[in-house]
Amino acid sequence: MANTKPNILLIYTGGTIGMIKDFKTGALRAFDFKNLLKRIPELNLLDCNIDTVSLKKPIDSSNMNPEYWVKIAEIIEKNYGNNDGFVVLHGSDTMSYTASALSFMLENLAKPVVFTGSQLPIGDLRTDAKENLITAVQVASLQHRKKPVIKEVCLYFEYKLYRANRTTKINAEHFEAFASLNYPELAESGVHLKVNKEYLFKPNLKKKLVVHKKLDKNIALIKLFPGITEQVLQSIFNTPNLNGVIIETYGTGNCATEQWFINALKKAINKGIHIINVTQCSGGSVIMGHYETSNQLKKIGVISGKDITTEAALSKLMYLIGQNIPDKTFKTSYEIALRGEMS
Template identity: 80%
Template sequence: MAKPNILLIYTGGTIGMIKDFKTGVLKAFDFKNLLDKIPELQLLDCHIKTVSFEKPIDSSNMNPEYWVQIAEIIETNYNKFDGFVVLHGSDTMSYTASALSFMLENLAKPVVFTGSQLPIGDLRTDAKENLITAVQMASLQENGSPVVKEVCLYFEYKLYRANRTTKINAENFKAFASLNYPELAESGVHLKVNHDYLWKPDLKHTLIVHKNLDTNIAIVKLFPGLSETFLRTVLATPSLKAVVLETYGSGNCTTEAWFINLLQETIKQELHIINVTQCVGGSVMMGQYETSNQLKAIGVISGKDITTEAALSKLMYLLGQNIPKQEFKKVFETSLRGELF
């Protein structure tokens, strides 16, 4: 049986840096010579090719234009490779990976995001393990077909559904978590794949790459003392089409009349408001408490157990599809890529 072909896509980030031990300065790693620098990759049962952004970026500068670039690289090479590994800075990785899950409709091959907390040349780096195992995850096959057929994120021995992840720690190697969905696989002495949790796409359809993303959205995080002036100013932003409202607990908010009335006025003006919990785990359940019942009554959309990262990227994707107002709520509250229950 032929070995799987894996395309390694380098966008930038810490994993692509190497330390000059004479000066202590970090410099970019030449991914054209990847196999020479990391010979362990040659032990994997796959063929690896690499491609890099012309100008690799820090992930803090990531934006939807770069998301489209990544999607186009995958689209161009989709029929040539059996899997893809995207090397990305950790700070915005969950945003990018979530976005790609929506942009790549009918994906039937693995797209695995990974990165590191320390540069690849550092003595204690986590980069090598993350990179090697991410490639191995992308190359897993059964009966000539990829085991994983979705966008994932691999970090510190765990493979997660990408649109279920969030970065939880800036210093620990265990930087990511998926509080509302089990890991898809775990790396130990053996690779343990949780087949029951893998996304199972309809293989009758071919890949569709969506590149029209609408960024006219905002996030408002509720806090005690939020003023009417501030919220009214945000909601009056020109061209604004949707707001992710980060609420308390299971979707609760203040019941002050000015707050509810302002949201109701906004919704009547055809601006979508998505209720997402501030908690890293758990779900919005509007109507469970009096403090969320009014949101449900005025037509606020439930984000259920979606992450903020996935909510933002799903909004950009759906707004780009020009879905009719009367259908938008139903579509958002429906799981498209396994991003919510």
């Protein structure tokens, strides 16, 4: 690019970070991102050029869905050649889902896509929005020899940069809302911005960006609990057009060993439904066969999610089913880390 400063595109999808409080009424109203630099003049101190774009109708993140994921991916695809980095402003409730999905959809990504948001509106006296936004833009503009330092989808919140598909929202009230319990943070913001380069994702820079837009929503999530009945399980497996199921099991991937339970899973697998085993625990990994209670799952062909988060497991399942991978190789494809989402 002719311009020596990195070009960063801010993409506003909705959420608390895009709201500002009317101090007379106390009501929240949408923030006009065209006037972003006027509202946050500190952004002018960053050594980059900033442009903004918004979804036509910004949404609350509770209404986020795969159709919006495709729209965000298309914005990045359209502007990829003219920008050095992207910052996606998103509501925190479903941010880990969207950011994880984008990590799979953007194959061979060689530039930073940094998700951020806030717990308080940008105009609130105690807001965390300004710091999150300013540092997210700074992270997205980091370069070494005129090449981006970060080359993956990340999530920045409360002084820490995480790999997006390793994150989970853990708190609805604290500013430290996210955690990455199975992978170290990529960077930490203090007096200095410290980047942990050894943990950064290293894509194949010889390949061009490929944006995948086909996602299969015909999947389900089952969280096991003591007393779950055969009727409940069967009602889910009998859902028309169901192609995949994530099962949140206990501990390292354990479940009930009652015959009806194993038979229900085996029957579903024989019908072509992909079943993924992930742990209910916030941290740790599924180790199939480690205990007798998970050994039967391994024998019938349940797929190990290893240490993947539920958010990443769901979006990876949507993505891989959308790729029309043959049933014979699907298990192998799922158990391989594609974007650093599992160890």
